Amino acid sequence: MTRYILFRILWLIIVLLVVSFITFSLMHLVPGGPWDKTKTLAPQVVEALNKKYGLDKPFFAQFGDFLWNILHGDLGVSYTLQDRSVTSIILQGLPKTATLGVIAFILAILIGIPFGMAAALKQNSIIDYLSVIFSTIFASIPGFVLGILLIIIFSVELHWLPTGGWGSVQQIIMPAFALATLPAAFIARITRSSTLEVMRQDYVRTAQAMGIKQRVILVRHILRNALIPVVTMAGPELAFLVSGSFIIENLFSIPGIGRMFVNGVFARDYGLIMGSVLFYGFVVAGLNLVVDILYGVIDPRIRYD
Amino acid sequence: MTIAAESVRPHHTLWGDAWIRLRRNKLAVTGGVIILLITLLAIIYPFFSKYDFASQDLNAILQSPSSEHLLGTDELGRDVMTRLITGARTSLMVGIFTQIIVLAIGLPLGAISGATGGKTDNFIMRFVDIIYAFPDLLLIILLRSILGGSIYMIFLAIGLVNWVGVARLVRGQILSLKQRDFVTAARVFGGTGGYITTRHLLPNSLGPVIVTVTFNIPRAIFTEAALSYIGIGVQPPTPSWGAMIRDGYNVIFAAPHLVLFPAIAIGILMLSFTFLGDGLRDALDPRLRR
Numbered sequence: 001m002t003r004y005i006l007f008r009i010l011w012l013i014i015v016l017l018v019v020s021f022i023t024f025s026l027m028h029l030v031p032g033g034p035w036d037k038t039k040t041l042a043p044q045v046v047e048a049l050n051k052k053y054g055l056d057k058p059f060f061a062q063f064g065d066f067l068w069n070i071l072h073g074d075l076g077v078s079y080t081l082q083d084r085s086v087t088s089i090i091l092q093g094l095p096k097t098a099t100l101g102v103i104a105f106i107l108a109i110l111i112g113i114p115f116g117m118a119a120a121l122k123q124n125s126i127i128d129y130l131s132v133i134f135s136t137i138f139a140s141i142p143g144f145v146l147g148i149l150l151i152i153i154f155s156v157e158l159h160w161l162p163t164g165g166w167g168s169v170q171q172i173i174m175p176a177f178a179l180a181t182l183p184a185a186f187i188a189r190i191t192r193s194s195t196l197e198v199m200r201q202d203y204v205r206t207a208q209a210m211g212i213k214q215r216v217i218l219v220r221h222i223l224r225n226a227l228i229p230v231v232t233m234a235g236p237e238l239a240f241l242v243s244g245s246f247i248i249e250n251l252f253s254i255p256g257i258g259r260m261f262v263n264g265v266f267a268r269d270y271g272l273i274m275g276s277v278l279f280y281g282f283v284v285a286g287l288n289l290v291v292d293i294l295y296g297v298i299d300p301r302i303r304y305d
Numbered sequence: 306m307t308i309a310a311e312s313v314r315p316h317h318t319l320w321g322d323a324w325i326r327l328r329r330n331k332l333a334v335t336g337g338v339i340i341l342l343i344t345l346l347a348i349i350y351p352f353f354s355k356y357d358f359a360s361q362d363l364n365a366i367l368q369s370p371s372s373e374h375l376l377g378t379d380e381l382g383r384d385v386m387t388r389l390i391t392g393a394r395t396s397l398m399v400g401i402f403t404q405i406i407v408l409a410i411g412l413p414l415g416a417i418s419g420a421t422g423g424k425t426d427n428f429i430m431r432f433v434d435i436i437y438a439f440p441d442l443l444l445i446i447l448l449r450s451i452l453g454g455s456i457y458m459i460f461l462a463i464g465l466v467n468w469v470g471v472a473r474l475v476r477g478q479i480l481s482l483k484q485r486d487f488v489t490a491a492r493v494f495g496g497t498g499g500y501i502t503t504r505h506l507l508p509n510s511l512g513p514v515i516v517t518v519t520f521n522i523p524r525a526i527f528t529e530a531a532l533s534y535i536g537i538g539v540q541p542p543t544p545s546w547g548a549m550i551r552d553g554y555n556v557i558f559a560a561p562h563l564v565l566f567p568a569i570a571i572g573i574l575m576l577s578f579t580f581l582g583d584g585l586r587d588a589l590d591p592r593l594r595r
Contacts (some may be wrong), residue, residue, distance in 0.1 A: 015438050026451050058487060086313070103362045140579035141572045142527045144534065148568040152561045242440050247531050261443075262535050273450075276444060285438050 002255040005293060012285050015090035020070070024063050025275045027270045055121025066274070075275030078264075086275030090257055096166055097249070097256035101241045103172065104179035108237070110183040114228065118224070131188060131208065138185035144247045151251075164253035179244050183237040191234055195226040231291065232299055238287045242280060246293065319512075319589075326588040333584020345395040345573060356384035358391040359542040370562060377562050380552065387565055392544040396574060399460060399529040400522035406464025407471050407521060412469070412507070413516070415475025419483070420502045430476070433469045441466050445528060449537055456539055459532065463525050467591035474517055478510030511587035523575035530571050546571050556585035 021142040057065070069075070074245065075086035077208060119131035138146075154174060165171050199222060207217045246258035253259075264272035317325075327333055351358070361383055362438065368378040377385050418429040436444070444466045450456035474548040482488060483506070491501050530540030531545030553563030 009549065015435050017348045018435050019439065023447065026447060029451055032420070092559065111530045136579065136583070137576060140523060140575045142531070142575065144531060145572050148554075148564055156558055227556055246442055246446075247534065250535050262446070263447055265537060273447070280443055281439060284440060288438070 001296065008289050008292065011063075012289060015066075015285055016281055019281045020067065020274070020278050021063065023274050024066060025059075026148055027290050028059065031202040039144065043285065054162060076272075076274045078269055078275075086271055089272065089280055090276060093255060093257040093260050096254055097245055097258060100175055100179065100248075100254065100256065101170065101238075101245060105183070107180035108183035111180065112187025113191050115184075116188040117195055117217065117226070118152060119188070119192045120195035120199065121218075128192075129246045131192065135188040135192075136249070138181045139189065139206055141180045141181075142247075143182055144180055147174060147248060147251045149202070149267055150174045150178060153201050164251070165256050166256075175248050175254060178251075179248050182244065183241065186233060187230055189265060190229050191226060194229045195222060198222050198225045201225075226294075228298060231295060234291050237293075238284070242284060253275055323512075323585075323588040327584050330584040331585065332580040332586070336580030337583070339416060339573065340581065342552050343393050343577075344397060346390050347397060350390045351387065351394075354384070354387045354390075357385045358383065358388045369560070377422060377560070379549075379563050380556055381559075385566060388521065388544040389546070389570055392546045392549060392567065393570065393574070395456070395543060395545045396526045396529065396540055396571075398456075399463070400526045400578075401465040402460040402520050403467065403525040404458075404521055406460060407468045408514075408518065410464070411468035411471030412475055415472035416479060416502055416507055418474035419479030420498060420506060423580070425442075425475070426561040429472070433472055436466065436469045437473075442528065442531065445532070446537065449532060456543065459529060463528050467521060467525065471514060471517055474513055475510055476505075478513060479506045481504050482509050510558065516582060516586045516589060519578060519585055523578040523582075526574060526578075527571070 040110075043263050056083040072086060073083065075090065078084050078086055115131045115135070119128040122128055148187055151163050151174065155163045160169050161174055162168075166176075204217060205219055208214075245256060248254070248260060249256045249258040250262055257279070260272065261280075263269075367401055370377045379385055379388070382429055418426045426543060438469065445462050448462035448465060449459065452462055488501060488505055496504070509544070527537055530547030530550070533545040534551045536548075538547055539545035549567040550564050553560065553567070557564055
């Protein structure tokens with residue numbers, strides 16, 4: 001187990017190194033430099049700016065500097081928001097993105113698991129059909145389409161909720177739901193099929209034959225085993241939430257990391273782009289690692305060699 | 306000894322069988338018919354429409370749906386119906402061309418990886434893992450900002466990120482097919498590696514690939530819509546559903562229909578592809594054969 005974890009961490013470091021190298025080289029291929037957007041600058045000024053940010057050095061020296069700084073928790077400087085480090089920009093956006101993501105994830109679990117379980121326990125009933133229909137629909141409608149429908153209904157027509165912004169509970173309801181429906185639908189589908197699978201197992205029949213109360217069987221035998229595939233999917237789902245948050249944050253004007261990243265792309269802010277890509281990579285890869293390790297804890301049948 | 310007549314099954318090929326099962330699936334048929342209708346409309350409607358998708362009429366801006374403009378007009382007085390249907394062209398083109406790129410990269414790399422194994426396999430799969438470790442949209446936005454302008458570069462950016470799924474799938478299929486008796490038989494008869502791969506391994510892994518591609522299409526359509534929505538997708542005046550949503554969003558209180566119609570269109574098209582994909586997956590599953 002320890003060997004497996006060490007191996008995975010090593011692999012994570014390699015992945016991040018390769019990813020930062022790819023991002024770094026790609027950013028150098030971009031036509032146009034970071035100083036192009038503002039009015040044409042005198043060549044001397046450009047030279048001075050390049051010198052200040054180390055852009056006059058050879059490619060690999062710049063990459064080396066970049067890596068060295070990352071090791072010190074410094075993701076570089078933003079080229080458009082002067083005097084702000086990428087680390088501070090990310091730390092400023094992080095609480096919003098993380099709050100939204102965590103709320104959406106909890107919502108997805110609270111909606112997905114009960115619906116999936118109910119559908120499986122009452123297979124072929126009306127609840128089952130409704131749950132299957134809704135999970136199919138919500139699994140294929142992107143969050144931002146749903147977000148727009150929510151805005152039209154609750155902001156434009158009913159005037160119940162604000163269209164966007166950050167800070168109040170009302171402002172978080174719609175983006176959290178828009179972000180949560182897709183993973184909720186996936187969780188409901190997986191929970192349903194894995195519960196159906198587990199219910200057919202011999203140990204469930206044995207428990208029933210022994211006269212154990214249905215509720216106890218449900219919690220101890222069915223739920224615990226049925227949720228294993230749900231946990232496996234949690235990693236990809238979290239990655240989904242991260243991707244989804246780019247668009248949702250833009251739609252609902254939430255000043256999180258996703259929105260800053262998109263602004264950075266517009267402004268050709270290399271520093272901000274590379275910093276956020278690396279940060280996202282770290283978060284997603286780290287979450288996947290945690291999920292894989294948790295997987296072994298939950299399901300003792302799984303052995304890592 | 307003669308075989309009893311009733312024990313002889315009518316001959317069905319896998320594909321014929323799948324087609325029969327697909328036709329029985331109402332949702333899949335509905336999805337397929339909607340996709341066909343949207344495609345037909347997207348091809349022929351612009352020839353019959355009174356309006357051009359780019360022509361502005363500043364005397365008729367932000368009109369609600371009427372008999373003159375079936376879905377109303379936008380903030381520049383352009384006919385929303387015409388723009389919506391021309392936007393379907395953009396979406397369908399994105400769906401199809403990205404998958405051509407995905408197949409062009411994913412099929413050969415997956416096949417090589419699975420068929421040769423060893424170091425080549427390891428190298429390709431580690432590369433796939435690295436791309437896999439990232440949220441797609443992030444990489445696509447990155448590539449998009451590097452590749453720049455035209456709509457073809459959007460196809461390329463999406464294709465360059467999404468091929469990894471197909472490569473993994475094909476590799477997995479080939480690894481399991483390699484153990485099968487008919488492949489051993491082909492080898493015993495002297496088939497070379499290339500021959501076995503192209504004649505036996507690839508054709509037999511086609512079913513799951515078709516299903517994956519059917520599910521990939523709506524994802525690509527969504528990606529384009531999302532890129533256009535945040536303003537780095539298809540450039541105006543080419544209509545795209547994502548861009549229509551972005552433009553309409555500024556006047557959402559005055560004319561919610563500008564945002565509503567493209568949002569519903571994206572939803573319907575994506576749902577149709579999902580229904581068709583679900584149907585294909587069930588239809589092509591040999592375990593369900595009768």
